[in-house]
Amino acid sequence: MSLMIQIVDVHARQILDSRGNPTVEVEVTAQTETTGKKITARESVPSGASTGRFEAIELRDGSERYFGLGVEKVVEHVNTKIKDALVGKNVLEQRELDRILVELDGTDNKGNLGANAILGVSLACAKTAAKALEMPLYRYLGxxxxxxxxxxxxxxxxxxxxxxxxxxxxxxxxxxxxxxxxxxxxxxxxxxxxxxxxxxxxxxxxxxxxxxxxxxxxxxxxxxxxxxxxxxxxxxxxxxxxxxxxxxxxxxxxxxxxxxxYYIFPGESREADKDAGKGEGEHSAKDYCKDSVKRxxxxxxxxxxxxxxxxxxxxxxxxxxxxxxxxxxxxxxxxxxxxxxxxxxxxxxxxxxxxxxxxxxxxxxxxxxxxxxxxxxxxxxxxxxxxxxxxxxxxxxxxxxxxxxxxxxxxxxxxxxxxxxxxxxxxxxxxxxxxxxxxxxxxxxxxxxxx
The missing domain is CATH 3.20.20.120 (Enolase-like C-terminal domain)
Structure with missing residues (x-):
């Protein structure tokens, strides 16, 4: 019989990342079947500036707060739908937990619940499991x-x-x-x-x-x-x-x-303009591709x-x-x-x-x-x-x-x-x-x- 360490709570909050923009932080709490001891671990989600078009979707609120970059909707998804789906599950079964999260979202790009919601929970589950087993995270994963x-x-x-x-x-x-x-x-x-x-x-x-x-x-x-x-x-x-x-x-x-x-090099173009004695504003937006250094x-x-x-x-x-x-x-x-x-x-x-x-x-x-x-x-x-x-x-x-x-x-x-x-x-x-x-x-x- 496999060891059971049951998830008893999943909680998310909005925090700030290194650029001062909101991101999501998730805490997962699990309880051991034998001793009743509760273990909680916390993980947070990063965000890229240079992103590929095929990446999983990071959801943002789009409201006036934080210039539309808030993640309160993501927090709500974690604290309601995701929590309801995971409470009672075994935190040690990472593949099963992740399968549940992916199916709960139901899209190819995680655009329903948001990759930032799903990832925060997935990471926190792994860390909680490692902590529950009193193992370093790298040892638990590898x-x-x-x-x-x-x-x-x-x-x-x-x-x-x-x-x-x-x-x-x-x-x-x-x-x-x-x-x-x-x-x-x-x-x-x-x-x-x-x-x-x-x-x-x-x-x-x-x-x-x-x-x-x-x-x-x-x-x-x-x-x-x-x-x-x-x-x-x-x-x-x-x-x-x-x-x-x-x-x-x-x-x-x-x-x-x-x-x-073409690959357009605006910075290289500005430096070329300076060397040619042109002013900073001599590249109009319309002429951008035509006049810029390109390869x-x-x-x-x-x-x-x-x-x-x-x-x-x-x-x-x-x-x-x-x-x-x-x-x-x-x-x-x-x-x-x-x-x-x-x-x-x-x-x-x-x-x-x-x-x-x-x-x-x-x-x-x-x-x-x-x-x-x-x-x-x-x-x-x-x-x-x-x-x-x-x-x-x-x-x-x-x-x-x-x-x-x-x-x-x-x-x-x-x-x-x-x-x-x-x-x-x-x-x-x-x-x-x-x-x-x-x-x-x-x-x-x-x-x-x-x-």
Whole structure:
């Protein structure tokens, strides 16, 4: 007979995320059958700024409160329909609980109850179960085989929709691959980050930070980003390409114009105008696509090829538009054996889209964001499908985060080997890094750190 730890309450509330926008927090309380002891755990839901069109739907109120971004309807869904469906169920049966949630919603994109409602409950159930069994969350999710600490992909320079600067590509990251342990890698990344701040300050460039804690300077050329990263690594006393390598998230779907089929670079266009002596307002909205710097898919691939030749870039995320399967096939053909090509908007943590990519031979890694799919079970299925095909998994935060550290445990649970959770700055980012430090300490000599 299986152990029964019965759910006795499910409660949600509206809280604020790292951008000051509302999000949902869920508490699940369960009671042990033998002792009557009650256990409660709490989880909160992140939110993205750069979102793929195929992601599960995040519901918002749309009223005047919080500029329409409130989640009171989502809270109500949790506190009524979802609570009624789950009270009395066994909190240890994660797959069954998630099945109930998906069927209760009844849509393909979780647009009825909202992915933010469903995910908050799914995460909280997993954490309550782990707590009830007095197990670390990573051990509950991953079993005895969970041992690998992830290499952090630290977003130290922000652009795109994460910052109001001239950088069109969204994220530029450092990866401390030469470290022997996670704690050493974290230290290396933090040191490079602070030296980067120092170098930017010395050159009169902005050290204001973007959504994910990275700096948001205005650079005239894309290559300036990697040149400054190289300087910071060297100033920190590390070897570029050996101790620390680079990665980037192009977030190309944010740049793609479906009407023309071009990738539009507004920031690069503004810098070109400045160099030509034009004023800030000389690009009208109507002439935007006509006058802006723009590239075809072929030109984008050539750009990446040049960057990879010039700098130690080991990973490129969302290099092309999320529905350009032919372009992705060409990109993979030309760069797939040289660098990690990560699908985020392309795959949206969806097992069906991942299978499509595998069948077409597109990309070679999957970005895992639990709020893109909506339940713990589906996220684990996506991870397993990628693994079975030889694709790497990168566990990722969102730009609108909370201090919750679930993804740190998830990264270790599935031995992902890589985690994206921002710069070593701001509590909603460092909470994940700090949890990984605790896990590494707990694992002791069992812990492994390798790229």
């Amino acid at each position: 079993g005895a085989g969970a041992y690998r600490l992830p290499v952090p992909m630290m977003n130290v320079i922000n652009g795109g929709v994460h910052a109001k600067n001239s950088l069109d590509f969204q994220e530029f990251m450092i990866m401390p691959v030469g470290a022997k342990t996670f704690s050493e890698g974290l230290r290396m990344g933090a040191e490079v980050y602070h030296f980067l701040r120092q170098i930017l300050n010395e050159d009169g460039l902005s050290t204001a930070v973007g959504d994910e804690g990275g700096f948001a300077p205005d650079f005239h050329q894309l290559r300036d980003v990697f040149t400054y990263l190289k300087k910071a690594v060297e100033k920190a006393g590390y070897e570029v390409g050996k101790d620390v390598v680079f990665s980037m998230d192009a977030a190309a779907s944010e740049l793609y114009d479906e009407e023309t089929g 075809t898919a072929e030109e984008m691939i050539c750009l990446y090829e040049d960057l990879v030749k010039e700098f130690p870039i080991v990973s490129i995320e969302d290099g092309l538009y999320e529905d350009d399967w032919d372009g992705w096939k060409e990109l993979t053909k030309r760069l797939g054996d040289k660098v990690q090509l990560v699908g985020d908007d392309l795959f949206v943590t969806n097992p069906k889209r991942i299978k499509c990519g595998i069948d077409l031979g597109v990309a070679n890694a999957v970005l895992i964001k639990v709020n893109q799919i909506g339940t713990v079970t589906e996220a684990l299925e996506a991870i397993e499908k990628a693994k079975c095909a030889g694709y790497r998994n990168v566990i990722s935060h969102r730009s609108g985060e909370t201090e919750d550290s679930f993804i740190a445990d998830l990264a270790v649970a599935v031995n992902a080997g890589q985690i994206k959770t921002g710069a070593p700055c701001r509590a909603e980012r460092t909470s994940k890094y700090n949890q990984l430090l605790r896990i590494e300490e707990e694992l002791g000599e069992q812990a492994a750190y390798l790229f």
